[in-house]
Amino acid sequence: MYPDRVVSGMRPTGSMHLGHYHGALKNWITMQAEQPCLFFVADWHALTTHYDDPSIIEKATWDMLVDWLAAGIDPTQATLFIQSRVPEHAELHLLLSMATPLGWLERVPTYKDQIENLANRDLATYGFLGYPLLQAADVLIYRASEVPVGEDQVPHIEMMREIARRFNHLYGKEPGFEQKAQEAVKKLGSKRAKLYNELRTAYQQDGDDDALDQARAMLEEAGSLSMIDRERLFGYLEGSRKLILVEPEAKLTAASRLPGLDGRKMSKSYGNAIALREPKESVTTKIRKMPTDPARVRRTDAGEPARCPVWQFHQVYSDAPTQEWVQKGCRSAGIGCIECKQPVIDAIVAEQEPMHERAQPYLDDPSLVRAIVADGNETARKLAQETMRDVREAMGLSYT
Ligand code: SF4
Secondary structure (H helix, E strand, C coil), X not given: CCCCCEEEEECCCCCCEHHHHHHHHHHHHHHHCCCCEEEXXXXXXXXXXXXXXXXXXHHHHHHHXXXXXXXXXXCCXXXXXXXXXXXXXXXXXXXXXXXXXXXXXXXXXXXXXXXXXXXXXXXXXXXXXXXXXXXXXXXXXXXXXXXXXXXXXXXXXXXXXXXXXXXXXXXXXXXXXXXXXXXXXXXXXXXXXXXXXXXXXXHHHHCCHHHHHHXXXXXXXXXXXXXXXXXXXXXXXXXXXXXXXXXXXXXECCCCCCCCCCCCCCCHHHCCCCECCCCXXXXXXXXXXXXXXXXXXXXXXXXXXXXXXXHHHHHHHCCHHHHHHHHHHHXXXXXXXXXXXXXXXXXXXXXXXXXXXXXXXXXXXXXXXXXXXXXXXXXXXHHHHHHHHXXXXXXXXXXX
């Protein structure tokens, strides 16, 4: 089996805001310490919707990478790279496109939503229809076991799984596979071979998923097997096919709890965002100007936190005693709104201080970011090339 890799990408949208931080980056930071992670800038994806104005992509890419590093993505733990610097993604996309039914792409729910949401753009393009397939290539090329996604992206992962399954079914045939697999079983040693056969039967005849898990775990531990025999036995467990592409699982991430300054979703286009590296003075001004409970016209009017976006910020940033102070003070008009906002300002400024510090060396010397990404591109490319070797071979394109 392959290591439990996580793959995740973001479109280069330029400077990131605190909504991105609390929605995605914090998860990335947690994951990078737990398992191998590959994080990429999805510059080709940006072109699927912004093909008519590519001028912003390059700057947006570098700005976003600085933000990732500022937020705490650690290049000694995770691999950071740019999608278009690993052209194997495009090759896999092309090869997968040969066998992907059009209907699979058209039924992805976000396809129709996006067409409606971005009505000002002409998205009746081949590239836009194919972007979930490009996403599939982005993940399958690293044989990732997990993809962190929000609820709305789960259908994309489902489609990736179908694509991987279809690929393995169509191309996972190996001449003499059955015989080679049985020889590999013998290499397990008699006790393990017996158990393997029992578990395989339990899975194939009775659909026993536990048996499948148990057999996989046993193969992981079997030191006597070569990599290729292990792969054969993984494939043999589920049928008579070799596993070339791995079906990834969706790793559900909690949606960001941090709304924009006006209570709607935080977005640069709504003008309600706080940038990840927003200067301190600007944070203070923005929070001071934040709308509050509309019923609290005068300082002496009692308010209701549930109707106030500042309260949502307190829920993210304040500890229990401060939250109680807000609840009581607001409802009794014991505190004023300016007073209420101060702990939020202080907490955001404290959160951002290390981000500013971490960003500074990269701003002073942009070649540092270039070097990190060059390393990441190379690491990612090596992994992608390994998969592509198997893919080409399986599709009869290795020309050896
Ligand atoms: S006191 Fe705080 S929670 Fe209440 S309306 Fe003012 S800012 Fe909002």
